[in-house]
Amino acid sequence: MKAEHLSDHEIQRYAFDSLECKTDVIEHMSSCSLCKKRVESYLALSNSIQDLPEPQLAFDLSNRVLTQLETTAGKRSILNYFIYSLIALGLVVIISCLFYSAGVLIDLFKSYSGISLTLVVSVALLISFGITADMLRSYNKKINMLNY
Amino acid sequence: MIKTQEDREDLAQEVYLKVFDKLASFKFNSKLSTWVGTITYNTCLKFLEKKKIPILDVTNKEGAESWDMLESKALGSDYSPIESYIFKKESGQVLASEIEKLPPLYKTIITLYHNEEMSYREIGEITNLPEGTLKNYLYRARKQLRESLLLNYNIEDL
Ligand SMILES: [Zn+2]
Numbered sequence: 334m335k336a337e338h339l340s341d342h343e344i345q346r347y348a349f350d351s352l353e354c355k356t357d358v359i360e361h362m363s364s365c366s367l368c369k370k371r372v373e374s375y376l377a378l379s380n381s382i383q384d385l386p387e388p389q390l391a392f393d394l395s396n397r398v399l400t401q402l403e404t405t406a407g408k409r410s411i412l413n414y415f416i417y418s419l420i421a422l423g424l425v426v427i428i429s430c431l432f433y434s435a436g437v438l439i440d441l442f443k444s445y446s447g448i449s450l451t452l453v454v455s456v457a458l459l460i461s462f463g464i465t466a467d468m469l470r471s472y473n474k475k476i477n478m479l480n481y
Numbered sequence: 482m483i484k485t486q487e488d489r490e491d492l493a494q495e496v497y498l499k500v501f502d503k504l505a506s507f508k509f510n511s512k513l514s515t516w517v518g519t520i521t522y523n524t525c526l527k528f529l530e531k532k533k534i535p536i537l538d539v540t541n542k543e544g545a546e547s548w549d550m551l552e553s554k555a556l557g558s559d560y561s562p563i564e565s566y567i568f569k570k571e572s573g574q575v576l577a578s579e580i581e582k583l584p585p586l587y588k589t590i591i592t593l594y595h596n597e598e599m600s601y602r603e604i605g606e607i608t609n610l611p612e613g614t615l616k617n618y619l620y621r622a623r624k625q626l627r628e629s630l631l632l633n634y635n636i637e638d639l
Contacts, residue, residue, distance in 0.1 A: 349619075350616065374627070375627065383595055385576065394493050394497060
């Protein structure tokens, strides 16, 4: 057993990080009521802090932030319209291309034999499945991380 | 960490907008709460720096002897005064105000560890402190807090 009482540091380590305690500290604790009392006092302190209400903001933050955001919201919505119209334009271009080149595509498929056509289609399907699965997986992972 | 209400409002707003701005760069290698905590901590640190408020009191006002005397006095009696004192319902106010008086860094880690019950790793991430340093600060913070509570008790009792 350690002859002297434990230091404050050792007392706190025993109270909060007991796995890191040296054996002589544990031995001292088993036989010294004074040091036991000191540990209990720290644990009581810890409990009382835990019982305190969690700190809250004493004002309405969301209100302040919303008024701040409203000033930038106008610009954002114009940008959004621009992006949406770009997407729509892209879709129109793709569809019209498909429409005009349909005849060429059909001829192309006809020139392939049945087996190679199946091969091409199944490879394409496999790749798109892979990409979709990967996207879903990373999406789920990110959503889980956000769940704080 | 921040004392006046007005500064708290301004800083909270600043943090909120920063988080909003940086959300796209969130790397998903930590919890969102820790990430927001880091931004908050750094914003407050910058603020305190600007106001030249130290986050730690380096001067150790209380001598070692006075503390030992205080503690042995508190523990020498048959009952343990600090427990009975702390367990009193109305002392929550006292405890809260004593925590409030701690240096900003001590107050932050005490609150995160004991009140928000975060792990060393999470607090280390927020404050950018290595675990060993963090534990040392926590030891000193708790000691200082307990000391001030003991002093408070003695003043009230004697
Ligand atoms: Zn002892």
